[in-house]
Amino acid sequence: MITIIDFGSQTTHLIGRRIRDLGVGIEIVLPQHALAAIKKSRPKGIILSGGPASVYGRKALLVDKRVFGLGIPVLGICYGLEVIGQVLGGQVSSGKRKEYGRTNFTLKKDCLLFSGWEKNKNRFTVWMSHFDQVVVLPKGMMNVGSTDTVKHAAFADETKKIYAVMFHPEVYHTQYGLDILRNFLFKICRENQKVGQEKIAEIKDYLQINIGTKKAVCALSGGIDSTLAAYLTHEVIGKNLSCFYVDTGLMRKGETEEVRNNLKNKLKLPLSVVDAKKDFLKALKGVIDPEEKRKRIGETFIRVFEREALRFVYPERSRRTQGKQKILIQGTIYPDVIESQGTKHSHKIKTHHNVGGLPEKHGFKIIEPLRTLYKDEVREIAKQLKFPEEIIYRHVFPGPGLAVRVIGEVTEKKLDILKRSDTIVVEEIKKAGLYEKTWMAFAIFTGIKTTGVVGDERKYGETIAIRAIESKDTMTADWSRLPYEVLQRISERITTEVFEVVRVVYDITTKPPGTMEWE
Ligand code: XMP
Numbered sequence: 001m002i003t004i005i006d007f008g009s010q011t012t013h014l015i016g017r018r019i020r021d022l023g024v025g026i027e028i029v030l031p032q033h034a035l036a037a038i039k040k041s042r043p044k045g046i047i048l049s050g051g052p053a054s055v056y057g058r059k060a061l062l063v064d065k066r067v068f069g070l071g072i073p074v075l076g077i078c079y080g081l082e083v084i085g086q087v088l089g090g091q092v093s094s095g096k097r098k099e100y101g102r103t104n105f106t107l108k109k110d111c112l113l114f115s116g117w118e119k120n121k122n123r124f125t126v127w128m129s130h131f132d133q134v135v136v137l138p139k140g141m142m143n144v145g146s147t148d149t150v151k152h153a154a155f156a157d158e159t160k161k162i163y164a165v166m167f168h169p170e171v172y173h174t175q176y177g178l179d180i181l182r183n184f185l186f187k188i189c190r191e192n193q194k195v196g197q198e199k200i201a202e203i204k205d206y207l208q209i210n211i212g213t214k215k216a217v218c219a220l221s222g223g224i225d226s227t228l229a230a231y232l233t234h235e236v237i238g239k240n241l242s243c244f245y246v247d248t249g250l251m252r253k254g255e256t257e258e259v260r261n262n263l264k265n266k267l268k269l270p271l272s273v274v275d276a277k278k279d280f281l282k283a284l285k286g287v288i289d290p291e292e293k294r295k296r297i298g299e300t301f302i303r304v305f306e307r308e309a310l311r312f313v314y315p316e317r318s319r320r321t322q323g324k325q326k327i328l329i330q331g332t333i334y335p336d337v338i339e340s341q342g343t344k345h346s347h348k349i350k351t352h353h354n355v356g357g358l359p360e361k362h363g364f365k366i367i368e369p370l371r372t373l374y375k376d377e378v379r380e381i382a383k384q385l386k387f388p389e390e391i392i393y394r395h396v397f398p399g400p401g402l403a404v405r406v407i408g409e410v411t412e413k414k415l416d417i418l419k420r421s422d423t424i425v426v427e428e429i430k431k432a433g434l435y436e437k438t439w440m441a442f443a444i445f446t447g448i449k450t451t452g453v454v455g456d457e458r459k460y461g462e463t464i465a466i467r468a469i470e471s472k473d474t475m476t477a478d479w480s481r482l483p484y485e486v487l488q489r490i491s492e493r494i495t496t497e498v499f500e501v502v503r504v505v506y507d508i509t510t511k512p513p514g515t516m517e518w519e
Pocket of ligand 1: 398399400474514515516519
């Protein structure tokens with residue numbers, strides 16, 4: 001539990017809301033009662049909120065200095081930063097310029113509050129609302145970041161676990177605000193997230209309220225996100241849920257059988273497998289451009305899914321049911337939400353998230369029960385629900401499947417060569433115990449023919465590329481330093497077991513500039 005000391009800011013309750021959303025309990029107390037309340041409830045962390053006053057005014061609201069000596073981590077926000085500055089012996093005075101709204105913050109030093117920060121995140125937009133500034137830092141505090149007008153816009157004493165930021169991380173407009181609060185809760189205060197039964201109960205309540213007695217459909221890919229979303233929905237609405245897995249023919253080798261076994265037999269989900277391999281191959285015939293491939297796959301998926309889903313929602317096809325609302329369950333998670341937001345001037349790199357979801361114009365109300373969760377939280381919940389490990393730790397797989405791993409036109413023959421090669425890559429990575437450490441590991445059919453020599457004979461065959469990467473946030477990635485022996489086994493097996501292939505190459509490109517997928 002976290003104690004928030006309320007200095008009267010408009011956003012105090014927003015801080016509370018964000019923390020609760022992150023699965024941690026809160027209590028809000030007044031400054032004059034803070035010390036006694038904290039001694040009683042022994043929270044894992046303390047947050048000093050913003051407030052409208054000046055810390056050096058005669059009626060300034062301050063807090064007992066002993067709050068900082070209890071060994072409990074403290075985060076001061078805006079006015080809370082000034083309270084820390086004032087109470088711990090720094091100097092606060094009126095700034096030359098008022099700063100309200102959006103401004104740029106530059107991170108200057110590493111600190112746990114901003115840990116996990118990639119280099120390109122060091123300058124970002126924050127939301128400010130203040131007039132005063134801490135002009136002299138208290139003893140022991142290190143300056144962590146500045147804005148153009150505020151030198152000490154974030155400071156910290158990491159040994160005492162006291163942190164302060166001038167901006168408002170709880171406000172939506174502050175970029176990475178949620179990440180900062182997460183770091184405070186889970187890395188600094190070492191809070192335990194309510195990802196257990198309470199979080200599950202919360203999601204189920206949400207589903208009950210939003211679906212009630214209506215029917216819902218879900219498109220499953222076999223990945224953890226859509227599987228968990230469907231599983232929880234099934235627990236709430238039972239036979240009113242119908243799940244579809246569309247076999248596009250673009251899945252990995254043996255994947256359809258594996259998904260059927262996992263979802264139907266192990267998790268007991270009401271699953272229909274729709275064989276649409278021919279539809280997809282037909283739609284992809286002659287297509288070379290990656291974006292065109294995505295577009296065609298997306299359209300085909302929608303057509304197939306809609307056909308199947310409507311059969312479930314309107315079985316009797318009577319006019320009476322036409323007004324019924326169709327509900328679609330999607331496994332969207334928090335990074336998907338961020339990635340699809342984009343900005344007005346940002347380039348469209350790839351048409352992501354186009355598959356597996358039907359646009360609202362198709363008349364579906366979309367429900368996304370996992371929208372606020374990160375991948376690790378989804379995995380944690382799945383663990384608690386005792387999902388099979390092969391579902392929990394399954395590598396991420398793109399919606400358009402192997403179509404974006406066959407460079408050039410997609411044909412059945414190329415897909416077959418790719419699938420056999422890909423299986424070897426994954427098998428060897430698993431054998432080496434590297435599967436869970438790796439974000440993705442896969443093969444690419446490059447479409448480049450090269451010369452080889454097999455049994456003293458010249459052979460003109462295919463080139464397969466291997467890509468193995470490490471990533472935390474999907475936005476950036478580094479190539480995995482796979483041991484040479486593992487690479488050697490992969491290469492040897494592919495060139496002997498997949499007779500069409502004569503050459504294997506390893507992709508050593510980071511993202512950026514290269515994306516994870518080749519197309
Ligand atoms: P990139 O290649 O953009 O991939 O670095 C980042 C992550 O997204 C997956 N990916 C896709 N997912 N539709 C999807 O739903 C797509 O069109 C798509 N393209 C890439 C990719 O596998 C990686 O995990």
